[in-house]
Amino acid sequence: MIEFENVVKRFGRKEVLSGVSFTVAKGEVVALLGPSGTGKSVLLKHVVGLLAPTSGSVTVAPDAHVGYLFQGGALLAWLTVWENVALPLRETTDLSEAEIARRVDDALAAVELTESADKYPAEISGGMVKRAGLARAVVCQADVVLYDEPTSGLDPVTSATIHRLIKRLNATRGITSVVVTHDVLGALSFADRILMLKDGRVLADAKPADFVKSVVPEVREFIASAKGEDL
């Protein structure tokens, strides 16, 4: 579904990605871990063509419809939560208002935002903005959804809900997911595969069971510190 081949990305003299290769198969849920500022968001932006690699290649299945949850939510300030989620349906499909309303209500219910549907983005918390962004990313029946830190800034209960939601969307609709997260334990629970990025390179690419057994020092350190914080 998604294939990165030796992708190098430089901004001016600054090299952010230095030879990243991996593939994501159809229907897979991949967690992307890594310290802040290593280029996780940059990597995701390559998938949707917002950034182009300096060298190497990024291939995405041509018929794939990609949804994207931005790190900051990227909701439009002058639309309510409901209207934000309805936006892609209204602007890019010919669905009837009734059908749009049904889908938007479903999407909002899935992220537990039904109560705040009529609020504006400035009136809700950062976590709620994230969830609204998530609803907007999936409302168009995407095949692939890229989540840029869907749970950062959320309480543990809501985070768990989001993880279950990602898993459920994957199970019911077969949505291929790439999830950037700092929540190592969460990633171990919901991901089929874990990628760890550091200093522009893929340090680990393994199933959760193998990931925790990794012998790479940086990976061990990352897991240990995550456990230290979370336990």
Added chain:
Amino acid sequence: MRITREPIYADEPRGVLDAVRRHVVSYLARVGRCVRLAAEALAYAPYVLAHRDSRRTMIAQLYVTGIRTLPVITVVGVFTGMIMGLQVGLALRRFSQEAYLGATVMLTLVREMGPFVTGICLSACVGSAMAAELGTMTVNDEVAALEIMHIPPVRYLVAPRLAALVAMSPLLAFYACVLGVMGGGLVGYTQLNVDFSQYMASAMSMATVKDVYVGLFKATVFGLVIGAVSCHEGFKSTLGAVGVGRATQRSVIVSFLLILTLGYVITRLFYLDFLP
């Protein structure tokens, strides 16, 4: 037209000539993108009129552009007329030609000053806000989000704004001219002993239909320029709040320069035959 673009990193220019060449090239490229943005936005005009949500955005923009600017344009229009009335009147009085006050004020306003001051007001009041709004959206990834959702930002954001500016600019310019003529007449009557009805008669006798057309045409072009420049500068914002501030500033500066130069060019085209 793809809006979300990567910043371009060029290496250091090799010498002054190379630097100048690059400035010229990037300036031309910028003008080209502005023209393209305006052309694409205009091509979406039928879509904007046909779709409820875009129409609503456009109506909101018409309100912002045409109604909320009225107080400023009123003051600017009246005082432009008053200043011109006074200066021209004083000059005319030295030759005892105050009878021509109305005609002079009218012609200058309709042909030049009306569209000009309207353009300046719109750029400062509306264009700057547009650049800041679109700039904030750009740095918050909202424009990128639209593109990923296959909603063209030109259609969704630029077209309704540009349409509102193009529609409102000539109307406001007309309004500014009317107020300006009144202001000039007021000064003539109170300070220079010019009878108001004589002033008006002189004003109406000189202005031709062509003057009005050219003035309105000029105002329309200014509306288009302000909209295209402001949206374009907004979309080019990078680097967070600083970038948005810079984009806002640039939108006003570039609009001012274009209003001035295009104002001259249009006058030259319509009022002076090409051969000596």
